[in-house]
Amino acid sequence: MEIIRVKDAQEGGKKAFELVKEEVEKDAKVFGLATGSTPETFYKELINSSLDFSDKISINLDEYIGLSGTDDQSYRYFMNEHLFNKKPFKESYVPNGKAEDLEAECRHYDQIISENPIDVQILGIGQNGHIGFNEPGTPFDTSTHVVKLTESTINANKRNFENVNDVPTHALSMGIGSIMKAKKIILLAYGKAKAEAIKGMVEGEITPDLPASVLQNHPDVVVIVDEEAASLC
Numbered sequence: 001m002e003i004i005r006v007k008d009a010q011e012g013g014k015k016a017f018e019l020v021k022e023e024v025e026k027d028a029k030v031f032g033l034a035t036g037s038t039p040e041t042f043y044k045e046l047i048n049s050s051l052d053f054s055d056k057i058s059i060n061l062d063e064y065i066g067l068s069g070t071d072d073q074s075y076r077y078f079m080n081e082h083l084f085n086k087k088p089f090k091e092s093y094v095p096n097g098k099a100e101d102l103e104a105e106c107r108h109y110d111q112i113i114s115e116n117p118i119d120v121q122i123l124g125i126g127q128n129g130h131i132g133f134n135e136p137g138t139p140f141d142t143s144t145h146v147v148k149l150t151e152s153t154i155n156a157n158k159r160n161f162e163n164v165n166d167v168p169t170h171a172l173s174m175g176i177g178s179i180m181k182a183k184k185i186i187l188l189a190y191g192k193a194k195a196e197a198i199k200g201m202v203e204g205e206i207t208p209d210l211p212a213s214v215l216q217n218h219p220d221v222v223v224i225v226d227e228e229a230a231s232l233c
């Protein structure tokens with residue numbers, strides 16, 4: 001695991017952009033993408049660059065169950081607003097949170113991932129160490145699955161909703177097994193609230209109790225952290 005310390009999210013976004021640009025130059029075609037406040041500065045860098053993604057594919061990590069892509073709290077909506085409307089990809093996949101048959105949607109998403117092996121996966125990390133919406137306790141070999149969100153995640157995400165009761169309780173998430181198949185992983189974390197999770201991920205035991213710790217087993221992970229997120233390492 002390579003750790004890159006940056007001053008703040010602005011510098012982190014620039015650093016992540018440089019790494020992704022190198023991969024584009026090496027002909028990377030499929031990008032695993034994440035939502036949340038963390039990747040926003042990175043997406044700004046992408047939008048302001050001349051990099052062309054119109055022949056590339058993106059595959060997002062997760063989506064809330066029950067929200068459609070036109071709902072402004074959905075992750076599809078977030079991605080459209082923060083990236084795709086301004087920097088279009090040839091194809092952009094996000095799980096369908098309104099699918100009637102969620103199991104079928106999971107298998108369909110797995111099919112998409114297996115037909116489009118991910119070259120570069122962008123990750124954030126939850127305060128509880130989740131990656132995607134793979135909450136503590138998730139086995140390391142999972143593929144796309146339905147997740148019951150933990151209280152920690154619901155609390156962390158309620159800032160985006162009017163009322164905590166509006167936060168969906170379930171989500172669809174790419175599994176840890178699929179994330180680990182990405183050729184390169186770039187994990188971003190900023191702020192004190194992430195410090196414990198980062199310490200556990202970098203130095204702790206590899207355990208499903210801290211899903212991100214599995215990344216110690218991956219051959220090509222770059223972690224971009226600001227001072228606060230790295231403060232316990």
Ligand code: PGA
Pocket residue numbers: 035036037038039124125126127130131132
């Ligand atoms: P955040 O979420 O970027 O909004 O902090 C990250 C995550 O939960 O993976």
